Amino acid sequence: MVPSVLFEVMLIGLLGIGSQWLAWHYRMPAIVLMSITGLLAGPVFGFINPEEDFGDLYKPIISVAVAIILFEGSLNLSFKEIRGLGRPVFRIATYGAFLAWILGSLTAHYIAGLSWAVAFVIGGLFIVTGPTVIMPLLRQSKLKPRPAKILKWEGIIVDPIGALLAVFAFEIIAYLTANEPNGASLVLFFGASIFAAILGWACGKGMGWMFETGHIPEFLKSPAVFIVVIFCFTLADEIMHETGLLAVTAMGMTLANMGISSVEDMRHFKENISILLISAIFIMLTASLQVETLLQIFDPNIIGYVVLMMFVVRPLSIFLSTIKTDLSLNEKILLGWIAPRGIVALTVSGYFATILSEAGYEDASIITTLTFGLVFFTVVAHGFSIGWFAEKLHLSVEGKPGTLIVGSNTFTIELAKSLKKAKAPVLLVDSSWERLRKAREAGIPFYHGEMLSEQTEYHLDTVPYEYLVAATEYHSYNALVCTTFMPEYGRTNVFKVSPYHDIGNTMDDIVDKIGGRILFGGKASLETLNDKIRDGFVFRQTNISSRYPYKQYLEEKDENAILLYSIKPSGQVKYFSEEMKVNPEPGDTVVSLTPPVKENRRIQERLENQRTTTTNQKDADPQ
Incomplete structure (x- = not known):
């Protein structure tokens, strides 16, 4: 164990950025190295256990970091960027997400052995990819612009949708299994989701107006945006859990499409902060896992579930949702393969494992193991294969620098x-x-x-x-x-x-x-x-x-x-x-x-x- 929490904070930062540097130097997938480093520092050698050592601060730190990372990603979602790609992106983020939810839930029930209730909750959660894993992959691989933009947009947009689908599934289950069904909770869910989207839009518009009119000096612009992002996320999340992700995504997209020069000036600074947070959070999450969780991953049912999610559910949802679009067969094959799960899946699964267990669902105890198994296998498989696979499909930029x-x-x-x-x-x-x-x-x-x-x-x-x-x-x-x-x-x-x-x-x-x-x-x-x-x-x-x-x-x-x-x-x-x-x-x-x-x-x-x-x-x- 480390001598102090301060030393642990330093070590987490050192391991995270060190993993990023090694990945850059040896041209390896950064998310793979960060995951392995966290496992070695945590459950394998027992140097750190952030969840235990940070106590009550652990979950708020993770939540705020995820909110900032998702906001930074959505700050890059300018509608001008997807001219000609709007239809595929819309279909993948809607029809594709819905198909992935249904197919993933069926797989979780019949292969992983989860009850219908837990299967539909976890099925909604596992449609997410997210900027925490997609952005590092896009940085390391030289994908052509079309597939790269689609993967980026899908990852950022579907992130909050997946979390909301999981919440929606839980609320439906709670409503159907209650002795005296009360539709108030469902109305609250939909109302909170609409409120989160409006709140994010209002915060984005408000910040944009203050930037344009000079009400915020240059030296306060970045700090002010950070505080408003945390405010936006926290306010929405306190009303309904996981709606905060929707709020910060709406805020980032609003600012991205206002054409404000100040946002362009801040974007690179926020990218640097995002890389630092991704590095730290990956180390913290993997280092907090238990040895029992790692051993459970090799259960045949869990391995079978992961294999079907990677080789059947994802490709099928992409192919069906992109029918009659202008995507080529090679682009569909690549998009059907690349779908690594990341931080949002790991953090939100812990929340649902707790509330489902409290609701009396005993099989909810394996949610964390199932989640990490899917995250780790997809991160490793897609991290090492994206460059080679894109080259074979002629979707990478080939040749010398x-x-x-x-x-x-x-x-x-x-x-x-x-x-x-x-x-x-x-x-x-x-x-x-x-x-x-x-x-x-x-x-x-x-x-x-x-x-x-x-x-x-x-x-x-x-x-x-x-x-x-x-x-x-x-x-x-x-x-x-x-x-x-x-x-x-x-x-x-x-x-x-x-x-x-x-x-x-x-x-x-x-x-x-x-x-x-x-x-x-x-x-x-x-x-x-x-x-x-x-x-x-x-x-x-x-x-x-x-x-x-x-x-x-x-x-x-x-x-x-x-x-x-x-x-x-x-x-x-x-x-x-x-x-x-x-x-x-x-x-x-x-x-x-x-x-x-x-x-x-x-x-x-x-x-x-x-x-x-x-x-x-x-x-x-x-x-």
């Missing part, structure tokens, strides 16, 4: 040519059709549009590209593009051309302090790079090997050459910049912008050969 270049000019066109020659994906973006003319003639993939416009956000697929290079002639615009996309691409993957000029400029010094990393050591401005291209400089590839190491290459290269990037055999690109030290290893290829010394030498040799040939022919001719 690509580069998105903003700005079409002489240098960027040649840069794109060199990346294309190295078989690295590249896309050139510019708002001017005329500036893109040479790119079109050179056969370079391009996108005609303003990089910072809302239309580009919804029409440009940025998934295949891990690097962004801003190389327009406007340095402040380059900095703005880098700042905008830094949260999406990461600080180390966003670059801009040097804002420095030979004559110096104080405004450029200011621009230098914001935005992405400066390319090529900062000595080569866009004007300099374009001039070098016009002067005949060429893009040269040099293979680094054990016989010709990088150190020797630096010693022998032309002093006027500019190092651009190195590329590994895997296709990973490393751009040379002031802030990042690049050390190419044997097997890597270094690409540089080099004076045409070798080319001039070859031309000179060719001319000499032609002169020699001509002279020899003249000498051989008879006089």
Whole structure:
């Protein structure tokens, strides 16, 4: 056991974020590592038991964290994002959820051996996937936009629906089995659900109005949103258990569709908080499980139930609910397979296990075991298979990591040519059709549009590209593009051309302090790079090997050459910049912008050969 609760809080955070980092470093499913870490720290080795150690605070902490995570997820649900996908999303979240509830309840009764009452409660709960498990999976896999958006929308929308279905099933059961049936509880349930939705909408509208009118200062906006989310969740949940999830989802969707710039500014901050909470909650929930619960998972009835839920109930509900939609067969197969259960299922199942046991249903004692069995098996199976499965179905973005270049000019066109020659994906973006003319003639993939416009956000697929290079002639615009996309691409993957000029400029010094990393050591401005291209400089590839190491290459290269990037055999690109030290290893290829010394030498040799040939022919001719 740990020496104190404070130490346990620190350990939970360390284990959660450590699991996330290991998952990122080794390209593994984060939710799988977090689950295994929690099990090892809790029931296996007995280091921590958060439920026991935190006492009465345990459940409120979990509930508030789930509310914030669900709100953050719903904050991304802009209706503009699902243009053309509205019908499949609606069907999956309604018809699909209903079919999954009925089929899951039948499976729970006939396979897991639960009574009808408990089966219908647990069947409603198990339709949820949720942002706590879907978002990490989408981050690790490179799904194409259509299936990724459908999975995200389904996970967030169905989360509160599943909890409400479970509550509804319980209220129906309580009504039907009562000695003197009273419809007041059912009326309260429906009234509380409507109130929760209205409350969430009102809180979202209210916060949006206060942001737009300046009634909340910038430094208080994020704290104010957090408090209102907790208020919204708690007020609805106190009236009727689990309606709080519906309230925060309605609040997030309302704010997401108001088009408020302040919400965009807060979104990335909330994503970071959400990742921290997901990491901590997964560790807490799995570490609080009992050894008996883990052993019960291997009961044949529970394993049979889990297998049918994964391989029959989910695929059947997806295929039936998406009939006559424009989803392809491969998309239906992928959606029918990917349905991991997560935090909401684990937390809400504990609540129903208690109230059903108190109501006299003895089989409710295995709800926690059944829930964890489904959560763990789906998390492991879907976490490890989503990338491979999507690739086999041609629904993943294949190929090497690509580069998105903003700005079409002489240098960027040649840069794109060199990346294309190295078989690295590249896309050139510019708002001017005329500036893109040479790119079109050179056969370079391009996108005609303003990089910072809302239309580009919804029409440009940025998934295949891990690097962004801003190389327009406007340095402040380059900095703005880098700042905008830094949260999406990461600080180390966003670059801009040097804002420095030979004559110096104080405004450029200011621009230098914001935005992405400066390319090529900062000595080569866009004007300099374009001039070098016009002067005949060429893009040269040099293979680094054990016989010709990088150190020797630096010693022998032309002093006027500019190092651009190195590329590994895997296709990973490393751009040379002031802030990042690049050390190419044997097997890597270094690409540089080099004076045409070798080319001039070859031309000179060719001319000499032609002169020699001509002279020899003249000498051989008879006089």
